[in-house]
Amino acid sequence: MTGHNRSAGLARASRRALTAALVAFFAMQTAAAAQEATAPPADQQPPSLDAGTAFSAPLSPPTPLGKPHDFGAARGTSPDPSEVEGATAAAPLLSPEDPASRFNDALVPYAPSNTLTDGTQSGLEKGAVYLVARLTEGAAQISDGLVWRVYGETPNASGELELVATAMGGDAEFRLDPGAYLIHTSYGYAGSTNRLVVGRGVYSKTVVLNAGGVKLNAALGPDDPLPADDLRFDIMGMNFNAIGEREVIVSGVKPDAIVRLNAGTYHVVSRYGDVNAIVRADISVEAGKLTSATLFQNAASVTLKLVNDPGGEAIANTAWTILTPGGDTVVEGNGAFPSFILAAGEYEVVARNNGVNYSRNFMVVSGENEEVEVLARTETSNVSQFPQN
Structure with a gap:
């Protein structure tokens, strides 16, 4: 194993955050019980929405979330951990809920060689440490997708x-x-930190990660899937900070991607399109299992046209603004045929062409994609003229 080399992909800020977290942990070992999660202000509580369906199945054999490059054999390599998606994002934070050690002392067959990775003889000068990891007690040994980091206990x-x-x-x-x-x-976005005192001996340890996985998707109904290219998911922690924001664990997750996480409850945000079609749900991840969840969206795609007559040709060089009934801007765009995915509800659209505003109200019904025409007629009462410069 090539040692004493910093990972080039591990940012200084991440190392400082790790140091603070680990130092805080050892202070907390002699402190009182676990802290309770900070609740957000009442007006910032997320809405209670239909989380769709979720089920759990055994997680085996797992496939890495981000396939690591070929660094050779698992033992005796020193890769850049940033090459593995999720590896640097799995913050090795310790808390009273995360035991000081998840090492399982059950013997693992291991016979160390006398030759180090640099070709020198080790003799009895160093301790030989052999590590394996499992999702749960008694589960199969994880054979791929792990990133191991060894830190000295004393800050420099x-x-x-x-x-x-x-x-x-x-x-x-x-x-x-x-x-x-x-x-x-670390295993994807799941992680565990353990303390080990090494002498001039042989140490064989098993890390029990207590981790599982989640696979997300979204649909309009049980038999109405949505295009994968228009979907993405954010996975967040359950706690809120002082300004009412959740910790983002991973963002931009695509449908059916397996995300590995420590066992627990997570807040999931499903985004359909790039505007306001957003659904939230709390998802439970069980150790050793893959949780599949489908979140139901209420939205549709809308294509806008400015025309001189119903069914006529779209007028080019048009600027568009979609507003809520209260006048708040939802989205803006340009072109003859702009398309937007919008949450179900009532909207006003304003088309600006050649210095003139034309507008109308319209409804979005979930699952009913439609074309919304705005008539370019100055005699209508809802047309306003921009002041000329």
């Missing part, structure tokens, strides 16, 4: 924890100088 002169070694793949083997280390194991 810059106040940061020293990154001693990294490995990617399944199992990992490290040769470490005697001392105390913090070993972070």
